[in-house]
Amino acid sequence: MTGYDGVTDRVDGLTIAIVSEDASGMGEAIAGNLADRLPFTVVRPESAEAAKKQLHDRELQMVVHIPADFAGQAASPDGQAKIGFLINESNPALIKSMMSGAAETITAEVNQQAVAMGIKGTLTGMNMPEEQAAAVSGGLSERVVSDVQSVNPVQGMNNQMVPMMMVLASYVGAMIMGMNLEQSSMAIASATGRWSRFGARSLINVISAAAVSLVGASLLAALGGQIQEGFLHLWGFQFIFLLTFMFVSQMFLYVFGMAGMLFNIMLLSVQLVSSGAMVPRELLSDFYTGLSKLLPATYAVDGNMNILFGGPGVGGDLAALLVITAFAIVVSAAAVVFKTKTARQPQAVIAGRQQS
Template sequence: MKQTFRLFFKERTTWVAVSAAIIFQLIFGAVWMTGYEGVAERMKQVRLAVVVQEGQLASLLEKLSDRSPIEVVRYKDIETALYDLDLRKVQMIVNVQQESTPSGSSLPPEIQLTYYMNESNPAMVKSIMTAVASEFTDAIKKVRLVSMIAQQKNGSNSNIFADPGVQSSVVTLHPAGDMHRQMIPLMLVLASFVGSMLVAMNLEQSTQALIGKTSRWHRFFVRGIINLIVAIVVSAVGATMVAWLGGPIVGGFWMLMGFLSLLMVAFLFMTQLFVLIFGLAGMLINIVLLSMQLVTSGAMLPRVLLSEGYANVSQWLPATYGVDGMLNIMFGGTGTTQDSWMLTIMGISCFILGAAAVVMKRDVHQTATVTVNNV
């Protein structure tokens, strides 16, 4: 037993396995702890669009917005606000309407609050905005009640307890249903990138075994063809699983499969790039990229709550556009044109950089062979 133990630790791969487990802990801990640090302090970056007409009610809402824990942005019309809600530029809309007061009544006009929520977002957005809507409604009610009490002290005979006061309702855009459905983009991103890492690692080992048997360009282009085949097959499996398990696909099965293929291509050529440059040590960079993308993609935490540094990094990672596109395809939204273009550009860029790495890197085996022959 002792001899077997010693033999195991004489092998380099045993040390690599132990080191990889430790590195995973260090990288994920560092990225996730720093990525989610200060989220509560950045709640002011969450935006509530308020649609209200000019008048006394508008000045009242301005006073409330100063005390709000989130950013309150005023819009002149509901159409513009709904457009920005669809683009996820705002996280919720409240349309404030003041009803007419019956003649002879001393009660202030009734207020109707209509909240619009876009569920084609991370699940956290819905929970945050539901709480905000409740607090906003309560604040309006309190201010209205203070005004009515003041009227009664001035001699009014109004019955404040009979007043309906403030009414609220919620309109849902692109309903997602249960929370497990909103977690589908996270599942697809995680499975796709981890799968791409494994493909890159194993194809690199196959490539090393073929050195001296085929040219480096043949190996590089065959790897590219295999990546494209893997992207199509894996995307078909992923889209089929989502459809089979009852996941919502507003945009249709083929659109989801096609978009997933683009995302997989970007992932495959990105993970391959660092392996081409650094060999199997490039997997360490891929581990960092995995953690970074899970934090910054917007699948779990809305990107508006990220620090400026992580928000800037997210613009250079495929998962960001993958999550946006999948939310639009599965639940509804503004389409996938921009996201598809960004993924295409990233995939092509990584492929070109990979070709440059092949140019710069020599075949050690072939160089050694040429040297022996010359001798």
């Protein structure tokens, strides 16, 4: 509950870029007014191409484009001025919903601003007859329309939910598998060495991650799921993040024993909130935003969106997942060493008493 508290009050965490190519001054005036009145953070990129790149990299949530002929179209009695909106759908579904609503609001706002800015005088200065200028300015609020386009379009709500479902199913499966491995390890502890068990569990993790990720990617492809970057990319990335989930969930079991399942359940809930699968991380509190950078589900969701829908690539996500995996392995190995030392101390005491 604390993760979603105040989400609607943080819309200023979402960023919109306004690009004006209108040289008449009208576009700059409209852009300035929008920057002052919109609840979002507004930036002014140098060019439309720079804005599109930032949008593709998810640094922006929407690009507002005022074309070069905006004033001319607004001045033409038979013309229709358009404002372009570009939305990246390779994001949580809430982004598209909020930005689509914002596009409607901005269009209405521009209509009101255009009339309030005294377009009648501007048109008159363009040698348009005063009566015609009055007619055009009076009807301008109904002649500025929006042109909403999308990049990395998502084909339906069923595909939109895939990143969240993949992460949820993978972590729950990793938790259950880890619990079974812990129970099996405890059952054979007296007959096997600690490092033999550790190595066997690690090998089982690798083999299981490869097999399960292949099945998962195959099912997604067989059911007609959207895969922008291809099957092999999906399989490879799913193998990495599933392997990370396995080592992270088992890390708590190595450290706390079966009580580590409580930490896994808590971590699952936290990751569903902070990963950005349902609610954009930009709308979360600073605590959850910072926490998300330390958890593997964040990078699993980002990478899945990039592969399934399109995006900037998964190199950074893969690197983060591998670092988290290495950390989990080191902590697990340290827990094995520490528990072995603490187990030897009582045995040494018992042996000393028997000798005496």
